[in-house]
Amino acid sequence: MPLDLDSIRAAHERIRSHICRTPVLPSSRLNEASGASLFFKCENFQKIGAFKARGATNAIFALDDATAQRGVATHSSGNHGAAVARAAKLRGIPAHIVMPSNSAKVKIRAVESYGAHVVFCEPTEEARGKRCAEVIKGTGATLIHSFENEDVMAGQGTAALELLEDISDLDIVMCPVGGGGLLAGTAVAAKSMQPNIKVIAVEPANADDAAQSFRAGRRLVTEKKFTIADGLRTNVGEPNFEIIQRYVDDIVTVSEEAIVLAMRAIWETMKIIIEPSASVPYAAIAERVIDVDGKRVGIILTGGNVDLDALPWNL
Numbered sequence: 221m222p223l224d225l226d227s228i229r230a231a232h233e234r235i236r237s238h239i240c241r242t243p244v245l246p247s248s249r250l251n252e253a254s255g256a257s258l259f260f261k262c263e264n265f266q267k268i269g270a271f272k273a274r275g276a277t278n279a280i281f282a283l284d285d286a287t288a289q290r291g292v293a294t295h296s297s298g299n300h301g302a303a304v305a306r307a308a309k310l311r312g313i314p315a316h317i318v319m320p321s322n323s324a325k326v327k328i329r330a331v332e333s334y335g336a337h338v339v340f341c342e343p344t345e346e347a348r349g350k351r352c353a354e355v356i357k358g359t360g361a362t363l364i365h366s367f368e369n370e371d372v373m374a375g376q377g378t379a380a381l382e383l384l385e386d387i388s389d390l391d392i393v394m395c396p397v398g399g400g401g402l403l404a405g406t407a408v409a410a411k412s413m414q415p416n417i418k419v420i421a422v423e424p425a426n427a428d429d430a431a432q433s434f435r436a437g438r439r440l441v442t443e444k445k446f447t448i449a450d451g452l453r454t455n456v457g458e459p460n461f462e463i464i465q466r467y468v469d470d471i472v473t474v475s476e477e478a479i480v481l482a483m484r485a486i487w488e489t490m491k492i493i494i495e496p497s498a499s500v501p502y503a504a505i506a507e508r509v510i511d512v513d514g515k516r517v518g519i520i521l522t523g524g525n526v527d528l529d530a531l532p533w534n535l
Contacts, residue, residue, distance in 0.1 A: 223370050224410035228377040231278040238277050244386050249489050256512035261383045264494050264524025268302045277365050278375030282515045288313050295348035297323045300366035305336035307334040315456035352437040367401030368457040383518045384413045391515040395499040397421040397430045397503025400460030407467035419470045422504045424449045425473040430456040434471040444472035449498035478503040480532045
């Protein structure tokens with residue numbers, strides 16, 4: 221099914237009993253600081269602590285029974301792996317999650333807690349893909365890619381669908397961009413529901429392949445430097461970039477310092493836990509990278525899975 225508003229609405233029907241309809245929270249203090257009316261879609265309260273539960277659940281429940289019984293597989297060092305493991309458990313099918321050997325122990329435990337089979341590999345993109353292909357060949361499992369999958373994109377788009385159902389007349393909707401699954405789903409949902417809305421994505425300056433690609437008008441693959449927003453280090457996917465070119469108005473970047481300051485501001489002001497990747501859109505507002513003065517802005521807070529022993533302001 222092509223990615224459009226119908227497929228996003230179908231995804232919402234399919235997954236609504238398996239996910240949370242997360243709240244949209246305002247903040248008068250952050251409104252005052254920004255000069256805008258901000259509405260935060262809190263996917264940090266989602267199952268597995270991140271929006272990834274939406275896409276993985278939709279993709280797995282969209283499989284026909286014969287395909288599903290052979291199981292599913294993916295490679296992931298974080299939230300997508302846990303999301304696939306949880307969705308597979310809900311459907312009662314096997315899940316094989318390829319994880320880099322240096323993955324955080326808390327993330328490994330999260331995947332194992334859903335009964336998935338964890339397969340370790342060397343911590344490189346090439347090794348992850350190769351090991352996952354071997355697992356699929358040996359088991360007959362279906363690949364559930366974290367962003368280059370239209371059912372995953374449709375599932376991710378349900379966050380924006382809910383946001384726009386709950387808060388009308390937004391001028392701008394914002395989200396981070398890594399592989400582009402969330403951005404593709406968000407952009408299609410938002411532009412289909414409100415054609416005049418602006419869709420703006422944000423990524424770390426240290427991992428700015430999507431912004432470079434957007435400016436160049438073609439997909440570029442770049443070498444990533446370190447970023448605290450580790451969920452956004454992925455290069456944007458090919459099918460994702462095609463959708464981004466059609467529907468997204470701008471992609472901007474923010475510094476590491478801005479990401480940490482934004483994360484802390486949201487923790488302190490809104491009293492909620494978000495991970496660094498989730499703070500990237502607000503960082504662009506706080507740093508005045510984009511003009512939101514007098515605007516109504518919806519922001520997808522993508523997740524809240526943080527290592528509490530390594531908070532960036534305590535390092």
